[in-house]
Amino acid sequence: MSLLTVGSVAFDAIETPFGKTDKIIGGAGTYIALSSSYYTNDQKIVSVVGDDFPQATLDDLKSRGVDIEGIQIKQGEKTFFWSGKYHNDMNSRDTLATELNVLENFDPIVPESYQGVEFVMLGNLAPAVQRQVIERLSTRPKLIAMDTMNFWMDIAWDDLMETVKMVDVLIINDEEARQMSGEYSLVTAAKKIMGMGPKYLIIKKGEHGALLFDHDSVFHAPALPLESVFDPTGAGDTFAGGFIGYLAKSGDISFENMKSAVVAGSAMASFCVEKFGTEALMNLTQADIDRRINQFVKLTDFNMETVI
Amino acid sequence: MSLLTVGSVAFDAIETPFGKTDKIIGGAGTYIALSSSYYTNDQKIVSVVGDDFPQATLDDLKSRGVDIEGIQIKQGEKTFFWSGKYHNDMNSRDTLATELNVLENFDPIVPESYQGVEFVMLGNLAPAVQRQVIERLSTRPKLIAMDTMNFWMDIAWDDLMETVKMVDVLIINDEEARQMSGEYSLVTAAKKIMGMGPKYLIIKKGEHGALLFDHDSVFHAPALPLESVFDPTGAGDTFAGGFIGYLAKSGDISFENMKSAVVAGSAMASFCVEKFGTEALMNLTQADIDRRINQFVKLTDFNMETVI
Secondary structure: OOEEEEOOOEEEEEEEOOEEOOOEEEOHHHHHHHHHOOOOOOEEEEEEEEOOOOHHHHHHHHHOOEEEEEEEEEOOOOOOEEEEEEOOOOOOEEEEEEEOHHHOOOOOOOOHHHOOOOEEEEOOOOHHHHHHHHHOOOOOOOEEEEEOOHHHHHHOHHHHHHHHOOOOEEEEEHHHHHHHHOOOOHHHHHHHHHOOOOOEEEEEOHHHOEEEEOOOOEEEEOOOOOOOOOOOOOHHHHHHHHHHHHHHHHOOOOHHHHHHHHHHHHHHHHHHOOOOOOHHHOOOOHHHHHHHHHHHHHHHOOOOOOOO | OOEEEEOOOEEEEEEEOOEEOOOEEEOHHHHHHHHHOOOOOOEEEEEEEEOOOOHHHHHHHHHOOEEEEEEEEEOOOOOOEEEEEEOOOOOOEEEEEEEOHHHOOOOOOOOHHHOOOOEEEEOOOOHHHHHHHHHOOOOOOOEEEEEOOHHHHHHOHHHHHHHHOOOOEEEEEHHHHHHHHOOOOHHHHHHHHHOOOOOEEEEEOHHHOEEEEOOOOEEEEOOOOOOOOOOOOOHHHHHHHHHHHHHHHHOOOOHHHHHHHHHHHHHHHHHHOOOOOOHHHOOOOHHHHHHHHHHHHHHHOOOOOOOO
């Protein structure tokens, strides 16, 4: 089924203990679309870039089956830029620069040809912008998933509350879940957050995996234990892309299938962190992905019937 | 098959954000034996207490099928005492008091009737004492598992290296694995640590679950997401007790069965943290344990055959 991704298409400059990049391609929308393109080629994107953004990258997205009609190219303006430096443990980072540029007054345009889209993934953006996209869809999609971050909890709480009411799945990390709920226990936090609107909540825990909640159940997918994490940038977006892509491919939004989608997202994220930026997502094969999924199956499979 | 637990039988005083205890029963040996008693009643313990230790507790262990002939009662001496205070996040704690008392010169006696034991769980103690127990066994057990802590890495590294060479399974937490290996990645850490002797390594990650490694494979068991963690004291020992008890009950030391044993240990640990001290381990039923195991099955079960 068709998928719409909304999110930044941007430049990043990244420093990790393993090296440093110049300006490279980044942005939540880019990571989501690249990741989900391995599951569906019926996808569209809403975003905005400046006239400094390489046409080759847009063409590349197109060649992966992403309809880019909804990417506005603002003449005389610059693309969103983020720069950050990871600490030695790779679990925390300092932001060195955030230049909003074209995102500052982003008015998302939903092309007429996008109407009727069935799955929507709202990447991290101002909650008011995310809401605008939903409001500009003439029919309610089958499933809307949304990412956000603590920044919006700090400065746009009311907007955030209005937007989360409109989505089916919220995807945030453990720290954000704790801030959003004011609860330390993730189980209690999940209950409170689902009380704010979303029927499903995914709490990402980085190297510790991810939890999927609905009102009755919880599912845990581990992260793949890796020898080296090269660059965590985009891992959360790549997870979201794998998750929504898997759902869109199957069209099945049952909790059972969402569990598989969480594993699909975790597998895609495990590739992402193995190289700088989007590099690891550029040339995966179906066999690579199948092998990775099998590693998750082996990692979590056990059989307790022998004794209990 | 028969199981020998070696570890402290002691007093604790615990303070958490939820409350504070007087001197209560604690000790690694106590937690391990209580936990494993739900899987096997063919078990023995080697430990030492002072004459201040309640006979009723020793009788209680006996009533659970634990042979206590190997617990020395030192007249005129006091039992080991530990006191600690947990921080608000329950993930870190300050030690308020450690009174070694009878543990200071602990010379572990292995009664003749214990000889021929098939499974051994060495709770956290000085590595030289752990080794003495192994050396005092006339036949090599089928499986020896061992816990340790960063304290011994700091002050008794050579002893620790000598002892880990003699065991099959080492059980430590993530912080200890990083310290022991000097590696941040747990995968790299695991390889280095298995290079020090043990064929299997379990890395406990508290609320994030546990990893089981051998040279070729890795398995991940999550911790059960809980609404409230009341008191983490003894959770690691309770995990070890469930793990070794499950193995001893089945007699099967394949990697496949160790995976189930890790889940059994995780289930027991999930009970432990729900009440103060050993309280939650006193009156479990088989039905309680079965239900908890089923929660782990549901928590981790997914089926990827639909799309991939």
